Amino acid sequence: MSYSSVWLPTVAAVLLGGLIGIERQMSGHSAGLRTHMLVSLASAMFVLACSELTSQLPLDLTRVVQGIAAGVGFIGAGTILKADRKHEVFGLTTASTIWLSAAIGTACGLGEYPLAITSVLLTIVVLVGLRPIEERLLNQRKRVQKPGDPTND
Template sequence: MQGIWPEIWTTLRTEFSDVPDASEATRMVLRLLMAALLGGLLGYERERSGKSAGLRTHILVALGACLFVLAPLQAGMKINDLSRVMQGVIAGIGFLGAGAIIKFSDERRIRGLTTSAGIWLTAAIGITAGMGRETTAVFATLLALFVLHVLHRVEKRMDQRLHQHALIQTDSNRTDLPMRRSTADDDV
């Protein structure tokens, strides 16, 4: 019975020896944490906006994409050979993103395109972090947050103005309604 414990310990040490030194372990942890953090930032924004794919989904997508790149790199795969791995991740995320898209046939509109694109981008950010390109991953996340937050407001304002313009056009075509004139107050 005494001989079994040293054998188990040796087996465990061998199985967990894929990280050769503290430097490699730190690099691995940093890349995984970076992917989780950046995915979490995007997920938090989507969660705050009340979207179906929120915090947990985006963190998991970023972590998974990071791991799909990190594990082959640790196994000795060359950066040039990672293109096949990345193609698989991109295709798989495409299926996940497709699940976020809903088409309302009676209203002739589609919902979930931004969420789907966000999931796809989150995977790309996870891949980027997994490859050790943290600066690129951070900048892409900041740019995505700008698009999701700031441009959403711009888009909303444009939609309101287009809707007002359409109402004015509709009202001007009717003879039974007085024509509405725009005033300086309409430009809010």
């Protein structure tokens, strides 16, 4: 494995993961720029390291991808918090973006740059573009529910 063969996938993983991390950082979420960059880089690194081995040994690269998808779930789980109220859970979107950053790094490690770039663009649309719609729906829901109403639980 040469520097030239790892330069593009690792740099692409860091930059693309960073784009998602910037949005999370600017939104004030616990996992931000560096977390998303490192998760994406680590995923690319696992794929690149194992793809080098697959050329020497009969290894199945899909098992590496499965391991990344399962393993990064533990990092994402750490960002999910359950509040005192019955139905309040925070951090699901951040956990999802961490998982997505791992997928983007995996795609970069596999050389699937169109998939990685398209996924980042769609992620930014979902995170930024849909925020006003989500806020409008939440405000509408709050107006319908009245404090102390037993049907709110």
